Amino acid sequence: MKFADLHLHTFFSDGTFTPEELVERAHAIGFAAIALTDHDTVEGCARAAAACARADIEFISGTELTAEHADTEVHILAYFVNTQNQALLTRIAGFQSVRQSRIREMVAALNKLGIPLKAESVFELANCKSPGRPHVARALVKEKLIGNLDEAFERYLKKGRPAWIPKTKMSALESVELIHQAGGLAVMAHPGLNRTDEVIPGLVDAGLDGIECFHTKHPRATAEHYLQIARQYGLLVTGGSDCHGLSKGRPLIGTVRLPFHYLEKLKTKVVQRKAAKPNG
Numbered sequence: 436m437k438f439a440d441l442h443l444h445t446f447f448s449d450g451t452f453t454p455e456e457l458v459e460r461a462h463a464i465g466f467a468a469i470a471l472t473d474h475d476t477v478e479g480c481a482r483a484a485a486a487c488a489r490a491d492i493e494f495i496s497g498t499e500l501t502a503e504h505a506d507t508e509v510h511i512l513a514y515f516v517n518t519q520n521q522a523l524l525t526r527i528a529g530f531q532s533v534r535q536s537r538i539r540e541m542v543a544a545l546n547k548l549g550i551p552l553k554a555e556s557v558f559e560l561a562n563c564k565s566p567g568r569p570h571v572a573r574a575l576v577k578e579k580l581i582g583n584l585d586e587a588f589e590r591y592l593k594k595g596r597p598a599w600i601p602k603t604k605m606s607a608l609e610s611v612e613l614i615h616q617a618g619g620l621a622v623m624a625h626p627g628l629n630r631t632d633e634v635i636p637g638l639v640d641a642g643l644d645g646i647e648c649f650h651t652k653h654p655r656a657t658a659e660h661y662l663q664i665a666r667q668y669g670l671l672v673t674g675g676s677d678c679h680g681l682s683k684g685r686p687l688i689g690t691v692r693l694p695f696h697y698l699e700k701l702k703t704k705v706v707q708r709k710a711a712k713p714n715g
């Protein structure tokens with residue numbers, strides 16, 4: 436049976452693998468298709484696509500946008516987007532610069548607590564346009580300013596902790612529109628992580644295409660719950676490991692294997708939309 440992983444990160448955001456390393460892992464496991472969903476960037480897609488072509492794996496370009504709806508943070512996955520789409524590139528470049536300023540603010544907050552971390556150490560370690568809290572956590576561990584990544588989040592970086600800095604986010608409604616105008620499908624990521632079911636009807640009204648039912652952190656009952664919601668609202672079903680590489684030991688790729696028929700349904704919808712809006 437063919438299967439796919441539609442939620443993966445590389446070092447173009449907060450994963451540790453290069454696109455080539457990620458594809459090598461996917462190939463070893465036997466995935467027939469993968470999607471790259473780095474946070475607020477599509478930069479890794481070209482390299483991942485090339486590596487997938489060599490490995491005979493179907494590649495789906497994507498990204499994971501940090502958005503909000505009704506004061507709730509929601510992550511919106513984009514699939515099949517045109518990675519050259521100017522509106523998409525311009526908008527995500529804005530969020531990349533928000534991410535970079537936020538690193539400086541987090542470091543300043545840590546410095547205030549007497550922790551001598553330098554923003555440059557974080558940028559050097561991150562070495563990407565879309566840095567985030569995991570890079571701050573890794574830099575703290577690397578400089579031996581904290582024991583491990585979880586501790587860094589628990590003590591400093593989690594929401595409400597002293598070095599937590601809110602991030603300016605786009606509205607989820609805008610993110611759906613942005614993805615659609617770039618030719619893609621918009622999917623709500625890991626709804627079970629935030630337990631934010633009350634935002635789903637609003638997102639559906641905005642044109643949400645799908646919901647990530649299968650995810651490493653969704654136990655079976657959670658997956659069943661969202662499969663039921665998908666049926667209720669007529670949403671497409673997706674799934675992925677949300678692998679971030681080796682940042683926390685064993686990589687998660689392989690833990691979620693999405694049966695191929697779900698991906699076929701996504702492809703059908705993209706084709707139908709293109710046919711309805713040929714210049715879109």
Ligand code: AMP
Nearest residue numbers: 449474566567568569584585588602679
């Ligand atoms: P940011 O986008 O900068 O707010 O960072 C969010 C990212 O941090 C998520 O995508 C996860 O990859 C990561 N993250 C959140 N909580 C933890 C944690 N406790 N340990 C390690 N990584 C985490």
Ligand code: FE
Nearest residue numbers: 444449474679
């Ligand atoms: Fe992440």
Ligand code: FE
Nearest residue numbers: 499510624625
């Ligand atoms: Fe996420």
Ligand code: ZN
Nearest residue numbers: 442444499677
């Ligand atoms: Zn993710």
